[in-house]
Amino acid sequence: MSNMKYLILRRMTQITLLFLYFSANAYGWHILSGTLSSSSIFGTIPLSDPFAALQMLASGMLLSFDVLLGAMIIALFYGIIGGRAFCAWVCPVNMITDAANWLRRKLYIDKIEKKVWMSRNIRYYMIVLALIVSFVSGLAAFEIISPITILNRGVIFGFGAGGGLLLAIFLFDLFVLKNGWCGHICPLGGVHSIVGKYSLVRVTHNSENCTLCMHCKEVCPETQVLNMIGKSSEDISMKECTNCGRCVDVCEDDALRFHIRNYLK
Amino acid sequence: MSNIKKPQISERRKFLTNMTHNVGLGLMGGLVWAGYADKAKSSPLTLRPPAALDEEDFLRACIKCGLCAEACVNRSSNIDKETGKPRPSTLKMAKAKDDVTIGTPFFKPQDVPCYMCDDIPCVPVCPTGALNLASVTNAKGDLDFKMMEMGIAVVEPNACIAFWGIQCDACYRVCPLMNEAITLEYGRNERTGKHAFLKPAINMDVCTGCGLCEQACVTEKPAIFIQPREVALGYPGDHYVKGWDKKDQERVVNRDAKDVTTTTKRSEQDVSDYLNEGVDFE
Secondary structure: OHHHHHHHHHHHHHHHHHHHHHHHHOOOOOOOOOOOOOEEEEEOOOEOHHHEEEEHOOOOOOOHHHHHHHHHHHHHHHHHOHHHHHHHHOHHHHHHHHHHHHHHHHHHHHHHHHOOOOOOHHHHHHHHHHHHHHHHHHOOOOOHOOOOHHHHHHHHOOOOHHHHHHHHHHHHHHHOOHHHHHHHHHHHHHHHHHOOHHHHEEEEEEEOOOOOOOOOHHHOOOOOHEEEEOOOOOEEOOOOOOOOHHHHHHHHOOEEEEEOOOOOO | OOOOOOOOOOOHHHHHHHHHHHHHHHHHHHHHHHHHHHHOOOOOOOOOOOEEEEEEHHHHOOHHHEEEHHHHHHOOOEEEEOOOOOOOOEEEEOOOOOOOOOOOOOOOOOOOOOOOOOOOOOOOOOOOOOOOOOHHHHOOOOOOHHOOOOOEEEEEEOOOOOHHHHHHOOHHEEEEEEOOOOOEEEEEEOOOOOOOEEEEOOOOOOOOOHHHHHHHOOOOOOOEEEEEEHHHHOOOOOOOOOOHOOOHHOOOOOOOHHHHOOOOOOOOOOOEEEEOOOOOOO
């Protein structure tokens, strides 16, 4: 079980957050109410999705103080501390795409796959496109299709037909493209990549311990960030790393671990 | 290795082709997305929570957090005294296929109407101002549920049995603003010669569109129902003014005759007062 420590911690965080959101509606708790678009802690501290706030601005609506403050709190937290941790530790869609990825390995789909290639930069183009479409349509464009909030609201208020989109993403990741949604398309992942680029919490590699078993690259959802494995001892500093810690889990040689990036060095 | 070489293209050509490729893909995606965004807008018959901005601004401002719906279901007055659990919420968060922009709050009075709480719990929790607190705050600074404008009740006289002469005042009695928002108009029933009509009439200045009447209506499909005010109400324009009503005259006080356009050209002659010709008034 030791090789699942961070995986279990992540699932616990994701499920706890979903449960707190659910309880705010079902039992009237005030610990964490709202949804991932905008929430409030103990009914006082606002939290808002910076990307949703940007889309609101693009659609032609001034931001209220609460949304501005909430988006700043989120951006500062991930910017200074967490990096892109939202994607691996908070986002509920991560559980769906991880499940697809797991099944993909079990079914050997990678071995028979007809190669589909997509740029991992699509997410950044999606950000720009979302802002343009928001401006043109007068409606936060990603928020009307976002599987993240559809799943989040589904757990809180009930699913309806929105479950179809989630199944579609599962199937896309399973049969079309490995890590297709989270690793290529999702613009919120792109926003969190940019926001968390200089964060302090990072995975670091010690190449002296590395035996080149490549287990880390098998499980990593953003394989390109592990380009230094076995070559040089350095932080995994590419902004797309989600700090999921799977590589730390599976490494049997203590060549990968979490640490605080030292900017003073 | 094979000796068939790929045709060489210049860096400049490569850059231009890449650029065209990306712009083209972006345009394609943008068109599909914008097309969907247009379809994703709510049906014009959607009823929004109290104090909601106009639909266009509401869609821009609503961040889809659901705090209003959570406040609605967990309000203290909504706890069922027998079971101790909350009853179904008035405000629902739209799901796919609800015909309402996904994730935005709305209500269907026939399922659960708005009970017009004194403390209007759904409005102050809104983080974005999509539910505008000022629009339900009176001059004294207190929340006033009478200022809500969620919609307006409309009576369909063909189906309303009160218009047939059958006594029914379900809507009148259930109305939270009884005898203000719905009044009963008395009339003589000529058919029987000895009975009265008690017909419901809506006062559009008072009705908030809470929908208790729609839920209470006894006909199979309600003969009184809530419509958004923009849908159900007409507007007479500046041409017609109630000469006997000071307040209505204020409505057109800033009207400039030059701004008024007419379909046919206006007569440049003065009005000829032939009816009063030869009449001595004083």
